[in-house]
Amino acid sequence: MDFTISEEVNSAQQLAQQILADFTDVDKLKALEQQEERFDKALWRALGEAGLLGLDIPEEHGGTGLGFYSLTTLCEEAGRTVAPIPVVPVLVSAAGTLRRFGSGAQKEHWLGGIASGTTLVTAALEEYLNDDPGAPSCSAQKMDGGYSLSGTKICVCLAPSAARILVSAKAGDELIVALVDPRAAGVSLNAQVVTTGETRHELVMDKVQVPTADIVATGREAAAAMEWALLATRTALAAMAVGVCDKMMRITGSYTSEREQFGRAIATFQAVSHRVADCYIDVECLRLVTQQAASLIDQGRPAGEAVTMAKIWCGDVTHRVSQASQHCHGGTGVDRDYPLFRYCELARQIELTAGSSARLTGELGGEICAQHLAKAG
Amino acid sequence: MNIELTAQQKALQLEVREYMKTIMTPELLEEMKDPELKEGGGPEFRKQYARMGADGWIGLSWSKELGGKELSHIEQYIFTDEVVRSGFAYPFLTTEAVTPVIAANANPEVREEVVGGVRQGKVTIAIGYSEPNAGTDLASLTTRAERDGDDWIINGQKMWTSLGNFADYVWLAARTDPDVSKKHKGLTMFLVPTGIEGFSLTPVHTLGVRTNATYYSDIRLPDKYRVGEVNGGWKLITGQLNIERLSLFTHGQVDSLYQEVCEWAARTDAPGGGKIIEMPWVQHNLARVKTGLEVVKLICWKQAWSMDQGPLNMADASVAKVYSSEFFVELYRMLLEVMGQAGTIARYSPGAVLQGKIEFRWRVGAVLTFGGGTNEVQRDIIAMAGLWMPRTR
Ligand SMILES: Cc1cc2nc3c(=O)[nH]c(=O)nc-3n(C[C@H](O)[C@H](O)[C@H](O)COP(=O)(O)OP(=O)(O)OC[C@H]3O[C@@H](n4cnc5c(N)ncnc54)[C@H](O)[C@@H]3O)c2cc1C
Numbered sequence: 087m088d089f090t091i092s093e094e095v096n097s098a099q100q101l102a103q104q105i106l107a108d109f110t111d112v113d114k115l116k117a118l119e120q121q122e123e124r125f126d127k128a129l130w131r132a133l134g135e136a137g138l139l140g141l142d143i144p145e146e147h148g149g150t151g152l153g154f155y156s157l158t159t160l161c162e163e164a165g166r167t168v169a170p171i172p173v174v175p176v177l178v179s180a181a182g183t184l185r186r187f188g189s190g191a192q193k194e195h196w197l198g199g200i201a202s203g204t205t206l207v208t209a210a211l212e213e214y215l216n217d218d219p220g221a222p223s224c225s226a227q228k229m230d231g232g233y234s235l236s237g238t239k240i241c242v243c244l245a246p247s248a249a250r251i252l253v254s255a256k257a258g259d260e261l262i263v264a265l266v267d268p269r270a271a272g273v274s275l276n277a278q279v280v281t282t283g284e285t286r287h288e289l290v291m292d293k294v295q296v297p298t299a300d301i302v303a304t305g306r307e308a309a310a311a312m313e314w315a316l317l318a319t320r321t322a323l324a325a326m327a328v329g330v331c332d333k334m335m336r337i338t339g340s341y342t343s344e345r346e347q348f349g350r351a352i353a354t355f356q357a358v359s360h361r362v363a364d365c366y367i368d369v370e371c372l373r374l375v376t377q378q379a380a381s382l383i384d385q386g387r388p389a390g391e392a393v394t395m396a397k398i399w400c401g402d403v404t405h406r407v408s409q410a411s412q413h414c415h416g417g418t419g420v421d422r423d424y425p426l427f428r429y430c431e432l433a434r435q436i437e438l439t440a441g442s443s444a445r446l447t448g449e450l451g452g453e454i455c456a457q458h459l460a461k462a463g
Numbered sequence: 464m465n466i467e468l469t470a471q472q473k474a475l476q477l478e479v480r481e482y483m484k485t486i487m488t489p490e491l492l493e494e495m496k497d498p499e500l501k502e503g504g505g506p507e508f509r510k511q512y513a514r515m516g517a518d519g520w521i522g523l524s525w526s527k528e529l530g531g532k533e534l535s536h537i538e539q540y541i542f543t544d545e546v547v548r549s550g551f552a553y554p555f556l557t558t559e560a561v562t563p564v565i566a567a568n569a570n571p572e573v574r575e576e577v578v579g580g581v582r583q584g585k586v587t588i589a590i591g592y593s594e595p596n597a598g599t600d601l602a603s604l605t606t607r608a609e610r611d612g613d614d615w616i617i618n619g620q621k622m623w624t625s626l627g628n629f630a631d632y633v634w635l636a637a638r639t640d641p642d643v644s645k646k647h648k649g650l651t652m653f654l655v656p657t658g659i660e661g662f663s664l665t666p667v668h669t670l671g672v673r674t675n676a677t678y679y680s681d682i683r684l685p686d687k688y689r690v691g692e693v694n695g696g697w698k699l700i701t702g703q704l705n706i707e708r709l710s711l712f713t714h715g716q717v718d719s720l721y722q723e724v725c726e727w728a729a730r731t732d733a734p735g736g737g738k739i740i741e742m743p744w745v746q747h748n749l750a751r752v753k754t755g756l757e758v759v760k761l762i763c764w765k766q767a768w769s770m771d772q773g774p775l776n777m778a779d780a781s782v783a784k785v786y787s788s789e790f791f792v793e794l795y796r797m798l799l800e801v802m803g804q805a806g807t808i809a810r811y812s813p814g815a816v817l818q819g820k821i822e823f824r825w826r827v828g829a830v831l832t833f834g835g836g837t838n839e840v841q842r843d844i845i846a847m848a849g850l851w852m853p854r855t856r
Contacts, residue, residue, distance in 0.1 A: 087465065087466060087467060087468055087469065087472065087537060087764055087768060088465050088466075088768070089464060089466065089765055089768050090464065090771075091464055091762075092464075095464075115619045119557065155464055167594070178718060186835055187550070215797045230673065230798075268743070311763070336850065339846070339850035339851070341853070342852065343852050343853055350856075351853055352854050353852045353853050353855075354816050354853050354856050355855065356839065356842075356843070356855045358845065359846040359852050359855050360839070360842040360843075360846070362846055362852065363785075363842035363843075363849070363850075364842070364843040364848060366778065366782065366845050366849050366850060367785055367786050367845065367847075368781050370762075370782045370786075371758045371762075371786060374758055374761040375757060375758060375761065377464060377466065378466045378757075378761060380464075381464040381465060381466055384464070385465065392757075394676050395753070395754045398750075398754050399754065399758070402669065446756070447747060447750045447751060448743070448746070448747065448750070450750035450753065450754065451743070451745075451746025451747050451748075451749055451750035452746060453752060454725060454739060454740070454746060454749045454750060455729070455740045455746050456748075458725045458726060458728070458729035459729050459738065459740065461726070461729065462726065462729040463739075
C-alpha cells in the first residue's frame with residue numbers, strides 16, 4: 087500500500103496549476119463567457135505545448151505517456167480554476183478510449199493532433215434519460231463500407247468545432263463505437279444551454295454514414311471500450327470535483343475569516359466555521375475515493391465498484407460543499423461579480439453528468455444484492 | 464499510488480485473523496455474556512491476554528529494546544484492525560497508548576514492573592483523566608497531588624474510569640500546581656496501583672458498557688510512581704490522546720457487521736416473497752453503508768501510511784475522527800433499519816438478529832462523537848489547521 091504520488095506526476099500537476107492560473111483570471115473568464123463557444127483556445131494550445139494534453143497518450147503518438155492517474159490531476163486543476171476547456175470529453179472520454187481501443191491507423195491519425203491541441207475529438211456518451219454508453223438507444227445499420235447511424239445524443243461539448251464525435255450505437259444486438267463527423271450529411275446540432283451557462287449541443291443523427299475507417303470497435307471490444315469510457319469519465323469528473331470543491335471551500339474559509347458581523351469575523355462563530363470544516367472533511371473523503379478509483383484504472387485493475395462509489399461521493403460532495411459555500415457567504419456568494427457562482431454551476435453540472443448519486447446508489451445496491459444472493463446459493 | 468495491501472500485508476492480516484480465532488474460545492464467549500465482564504477482567508480474559516503475551520503478540524509496535532518488534536504503522540494498523548474485528552477486549556490503551564509513554568518517562572523500577580507486566584499480558588492500566596467537572600476542558604481538572612517528603616498525597620475524584628474495576632493501575636492526571644493561571648502547566652502524571660490504601664470505586668452503568676467513578680482519598684504514593692517531570696503532564700496526555708483514536712475507529716469491526724447483515728438479508732425471506740435483500744430500500748441502505756465504509760478503510764490506511772512517512776497532519780487526524788465517529792453511528796442505524804423491529808431484540812433473547820450485535824454496538828457507539836476528543840473541538844482544529852481560519856469563541 088503506497089499513497090506516494092510520483093515526482094513526474096507531481097511536477098506535471100504543478101505545471102498545469104501554473105499555466106491554468108495564468109489563463110483564468112476573472113476578466114478572462116468573463117470575456118470567454120461572452121463568446122458563442124466557451125472554449126479557451128489559447129489556454130488549450132499552451133497546455134498542448136507544455137505536453138499536458140498528452141499525459142495519457144503514449145510517447146509514440148506525441149504524448150508524454152504518464153498515464154491515466156496523471157490525467158486525473160489535470161482534471162482536478164481544471165476544476166480548481168473553472169477553466170473553460172474540454173479536458174474530460176476530449177482527453178478522457180474520447181482520446182482515452184481511442185488510445186486503448188482504436189485501430190493502429192486511428193491512433194496514428196488522431197492522437198498526435200489531440201496531444202498537441204490542434205485537433206479536437208469530443209465524445210457524446212449520454213442520451214435522454216440514459217447515461218450508459220454501453221446500452222445506447224441510437225441505432226446502427228451495417229452497409230457497404232461502414233455503418234449508418236441514427237438517434238440522438240445530448241449535451242455534447244464543442245460539437246461544432248470537433249473533427250469527430252465519439253459515439254456508441256446498437257447494430258441489432260451488437261454494440262459499435264464510431265467517430266462521427268459533425269459535418270457529415272444527416273447530422274444536426276441543436277444548441278442546448280446547460281447549467282454552467284455554456285452552449286452544448288444535441289446531436290441528432292439521421293442515417294449518418296460512417297466509413298469503416300471511423301469505426302473504433304464492434305461487439306465485445308466495443309462493450310469493453312464503452313465500459314472503460316464510462317468508468318474513466320466518472321473518475322475524471324470526480325477528480326474535477328475535487329478541484330472545484332477544494333477551491334469553493336477555500337474561498338469560503340477566506341471570505342468568512344474576513345467578513346465581519348456583530349463586530350467580529352463570522353468565522354469565529356462555531357456554527358460558521360464548522361460548516362466549512364465539514365466541507366473540508368467531505369473534500370478529503372472525495373479525494374481518497376477518487377484517488378483509489380484513478381489508481382485502479384491507471385493500473386488496469388478492476389475498478390467498477392470503486393468508480394461507482396467515487397461518483398456517488400462526487401455527487402454528494404459537490405452538492406453539499408456548493409450549498410454550504412453559498413450559505414456561508416450570504417448574498418455575496420450569489421453575485422455574478424464574485425467568483426463563487428461559477429464553481430457552484432460547474433459543481434451541479436458534474437454532479438448530474440454520467441450518473442447521479444441516487445441512480446448509482448440504486449445500481450450499487452442491485453450489485454450487492456446479486457453478489458450476496460449468488461453466495462447464499 | 465497503489466492503494467491495496469501487499470501480499471505480505473495480506474498474509475499478516477490473515478495470520479492475525481486466524482490467531483484471534485484461537486483466542487476467542489467458547490469459554491471466553493460464555494464469560495463475555497456477563498455484562499460486567501464484556502470489556503475484560505474475567506479469568507478467561509486474563510488467561511487469553513496472558514497467552515497473547517506469551518505468544519509474542521503484545522507490543523508489536525514497541526522498540527526492540529522494550530521487547531517489541533518495531534512494526535511499521537501499517538502493520539500495526541493491520542494487527543489492531545483484526546484484533547478489534549475479533550471482538551476480543553484487547554486493552555489497546557494500555558498497550559499502545561500508555562505503555563510507550565511510561566517506557567519513555569518512568570523511573571527504571573516502575574518501568575520494569577509495568578512495561579514488563581504489560582508485555583506478558585499480565586497488567587492492564589485504566590485512564591484517569593476525566594472528572595465530574597473536567598470533560599472536554601480536561602486541563603481544568605482538580606484532583607490534587609501534594610508532595611510530602613518522598614511521597615505524594617493524592618486526593619480527588621475521577622469519572623468514567625473505564626476498566627478501573629479490574630485494572631492494575633490508574634494512569635492518573637493530577638494537579639501539582641494549584642496556581643489557576645498555570646492551567647495546563649500544573650499537571651503531573653502518576654501510576655496509581657489500584658490495590659493501594661485510599662483508592663476506591665463505584666460502578667457507573669451506561670447505555671452501553673460499565674465504567675466507574677474512582678475516588679482517591681489521602682493516597683500516599685511513592686515518588687517512583689510519578690511519570691515524567693513534575694508539572695509536565697499535559698504533553699504526555701495530548702501525545703496519548705492522538706494514539707487513542709487510532710484504535711477506536713478501525714475498518715474491520717464495522718465492515719464485518721455490514722457483511723453479516725448482507726448475508727442475513729440474502730438468506731432471510733421477505734414477507735411478500737423473495738429475500739429481504741431484494742427490496743429496493745434495503746439495497747439503498749446497504750449501498751450507502753458500503754460507500755461510506757470505503758472511506759473508513761481509505762482514511763485508516765492513509766493515516767497509517769502517513770505516520771510511516773512522518774508526523775500526522777493535525778487536520779487529517781481530526782478529519783479521520785469526525786468522519787469515522789459520525790459514520791459509525793449512521794452505519795449502525797442503517798443496518799438496524801434493514802432488520803426493522805427485530806433489530807431491537809437484545810442479545811441472548813430469542814429471535815435476536817446476529818446475536819443482537821448491532822443493537823449492542825449502537826449502545827456503545829453513542830459515546831463515539833464526544834469521546835476521544837469531541838467532534839466540536841475536532842472541527843475547530845480542522846478550520847484552524849486545515850483552512851487557517853481564526854479561532855472560534
Ligand atoms: C462510556 C464512557 C467511557 C469513558 N472512559 C473514559 C476513561 O476511561 N477515562 C477517562 O479519562 N475518560 C473517559 N470517558 C470520558 C470522556 O472522555 C468524556 O466523556 C469526554 O471527554 C467528554 O466530556 P464530558 O462527558 O464531560 O462532556 P462535556 O465536555 O461536558 O461536553 C458536553 C457537550 O458539550 C460540547 N462542548 C464541550 N466543549 C465545547 C467547545 N469548546 N465547543 C463546542 N462544544 C463543546 C461537547 O462537544 C459535548 O457535545 C468516558 C466516557 C464514557 C461515556
